[in-house]
Amino acid sequence: MSHCLDIFRYCPVCGSQHFNVNNVKSKKCADCGFVYYLNPSAATAAFIENEQGELLVCRRGKEPVKGTLDLPGGFTDMEETCAETIAREIKEELNLTVDSSEILFSLPNWYCYSGMNIPTLDFFFVCRVSDFSTLQAADDVAEAFFVKSEELDPEQFGLTSIRKAVTIYKEKKISANHSCDQN
Structure with missing residues (x-):
């Protein structure tokens, strides 16, 4: 190797x-x-739910793994915080305005770009958006749509860290629903 x-x-x-x-x-x-x-490049991704608790997912319009599912997000620019990055990327990719964001966790990853595997540190946020009326796929997003958490299949997500993050999200969502059922 x-x-x-x-x-x-x-x-x-x-x-x-x-x-x-x-x-x-x-x-x-x-x-x-x-x-x-x-050293790893900083990248961000967002979990955004609508009022029905469905997750906003994107279909990748560019390589790597073009055509697979993804979460909105992208690389952090110089002089930018990760919170600024996620808000900017959601505006660029989906034409949505983030009302608030909170970091959930981070995962190391490798991102293949121009024939080189670049180490990244991916920061995952939960973002709140109150107005979805302007939702429109743009930039490197081919389409965007909502998926019920029980219908999420992590294997449909092309990037390794996103797949892991969606698995964590889905497990937490299921355990949160079960803990509410037991009360």
Whole structure:
């Protein structure tokens, strides 16, 4: 198996060909000493429910895993918090305004982009949206629709961390419903 940084053959500082694997997360230039660390990129995804408790899901319009289900979200830009990212991405992808958001958990992931597996740290939010009348798929979303939690199939979600997150969401939703039934 090749190192995730093998795509980088030359030192970005001095141009040397002696840019070698330093450890599992870095490469080091033998000529100038520059060390490049491939740290995870921050990404976000949102769980958004309507008044009926159905989850808003998207169909991916672009690779990787084009055509599979996804949650709205995307990569964090420089000088942006994850909460700002999720609100911006939901506006860009779905034309919806986030009223409030709360982080639920994070999961490590690998995202294949331009032939390179990029490590990510995906932050999952629950977001509240009060007005769905402007809902429209845009950007890299081919379509958006609501799914009842009992009909969610995590295997239809193409990205590994999203699949894991939907599984966690579904399990918590089921256990919350059962705990209410027992009272």
